[in-house]
Amino acid sequence: MESQLPTADLLGFESLLAAHEREKLHDVRDFLGKEVSPYAVEWWNRAEFPSGILPKLASLNLSTPVQQGYSHLFSGLVIAELTRADTSIATFFMVHHDLFVEALHTFGSEEQKARLLQDAMDLRITGAFALTEPLHGSDVAGGMATTATRDGDSWVLNGAKRWIGNGTFCDYMLLWARDTATGAVRGFILDASLPGVTRTAIDNKIALRTVQNADITLTDVRVPEADRFAGIESFNDTRQLLLGSRILVGWQAVGQQLAAFDVARQYAVERHQFGRPIAGFQLVQDQLVTMMGNTTASLAVMARIAQLQEDGASDMVQAAFAKSFTTARMRETVALGRGILGGNGIVTDYAMAKIFADAEAVYTYEGSYEINSLIVGRALTGISAFA
Numbered sequence: 001m002e003s004q005l006p007t008a009d010l011l012g013f014e015s016l017l018a019a020h021e022r023e024k025l026h027d028v029r030d031f032l033g034k035e036v037s038p039y040a041v042e043w044w045n046r047a048e049f050p051s052g053i054l055p056k057l058a059s060l061n062l063s064t065p066v067q068q069g070y071s072h073l074f075s076g077l078v079i080a081e082l083t084r085a086d087t088s089i090a091t092f093f094m095v096h097h098d099l100f101v102e103a104l105h106t107f108g109s110e111e112q113k114a115r116l117l118q119d120a121m122d123l124r125i126t127g128a129f130a131l132t133e134p135l136h137g138s139d140v141a142g143g144m145a146t147t148a149t150r151d152g153d154s155w156v157l158n159g160a161k162r163w164i165g166n167g168t169f170c171d172y173m174l175l176w177a178r179d180t181a182t183g184a185v186r187g188f189i190l191d192a193s194l195p196g197v198t199r200t201a202i203d204n205k206i207a208l209r210t211v212q213n214a215d216i217t218l219t220d221v222r223v224p225e226a227d228r229f230a231g232i233e234s235f236n237d238t239r240q241l242l243l244g245s246r247i248l249v250g251w252q253a254v255g256q257q258l259a260a261f262d263v264a265r266q267y268a269v270e271r272h273q274f275g276r277p278i279a280g281f282q283l284v285q286d287q288l289v290t291m292m293g294n295t296t297a298s299l300a301v302m303a304r305i306a307q308l309q310e311d312g313a314s315d316m317v318q319a320a321f322a323k324s325f326t327t328a329r330m331r332e333t334v335a336l337g338r339g340i341l342g343g344n345g346i347v348t349d350y351a352m353a354k355i356f357a358d359a360e361a362v363y364t365y366e367g368s369y370e371i372n373s374l375i376v377g378r379a380l381t382g383i384s385a386f387a
């Protein structure tokens, strides 16, 4: 019944999927409708991560879909669909699978894969991605202050990380630190239970409250050489990983807009003022059309990016454009949706307030809107405005 409702995917991008992918996407949608959407606001209000969801998410068998032979378009639409149901659950999923597990696939040694990969894919162990620091966010590539010092068969890590998603409960983190001998950035599979690691939840967030972000401190943490990603020689080696995850955040911006449209449209046809549904007012219709237009434009950009990925032709400038363009459209879309709900748009009981607030995190993480826009600006002008 629900699938017959008008949707913001007016041009039907989903129909570009292969039949088996479409069927799988519908299974995912059904699953999310039963297991995530009905509870998402409650989790968000309590700022608690529902760990009971892990075996259920694992049963979808959707860890790193492209590694399993699915298309990039399918992989993106899965993230959009997860986000449409709940941005926090989608973010958990992406940090674990598309950063931690993907890094194991790409950079892991045979021994590391044999030890960790299957358990990580099946969510028996969970991972995080620890890059940002308290004093270095946008400039972390050049400014990273966390250090790694080689000492015999191990490394000694010192420093601090901030905002690390899944950081309070994860078993492992892909942690980045600067080699004190060479200055190069190294990647480690950090066992989060090692002595010297402390993790403190970041409380009082106004977005993605269900995601457990943490401040991490590292004091003389000794990590065996066997837990270093030997394939990572410098920060540049992370580009492919970050390219993929930045593109998926563009898909999150699509999911946010699909969710905002779902909620606003439904509310507009049900809410009566001046004796008729507010959807009958021309201004409200125009707002819904603008929301749909933003979503469709974002979907079109992302679908083209997926084609480029399929051809092995996507690059960082395109990913930066996709992230900045779709998140700017998203910010307008969720604000329009919030307005359509009037006062009810500022209480989480109506779902829109959560969508509106979560957009702020999507706008800022994985390279802020401004930094991604400046990456495109640099490509357009040949002049860097930020480095």
Ligand SMILES: Cc1cc2nc3c(=O)[nH]c(=O)nc-3n(C[C@H](O)[C@H](O)[C@H](O)COP(=O)(O)OP(=O)(O)OC[C@H]3O[C@@H](n4cnc5c(N)ncnc54)[C@H](O)[C@@H]3O)c2cc1C
Binding pocket: 095, 129, 130, 131, 132, 136, 137, 138, 139, 162, 163, 164, 165, 166, 207, 208, 213, 361, 364, 365, 366, 367, 368, 369, 370, 371, 374, 385, 386, 387
């Ligand atoms: C909910 C959430 C989850 C996150 N999860 C993770 C995670 O799992 N792992 C992880 O490593 N990190 C994570 N992050 C961190 C995120 O990637 C950073 O917040 C982001 O890169 C921005 O860094 P910052 O917050 O330090 O802001 P800053 O870099 O201090 O920037 C502050 C403002 O200044 C602007 N600015 C900075 N430099 C320039 C410039 N040269 N020109 C113009 N404007 C500029 C920025 O765009 C921004 O508006 C998360 C963040 C959030 C909010």
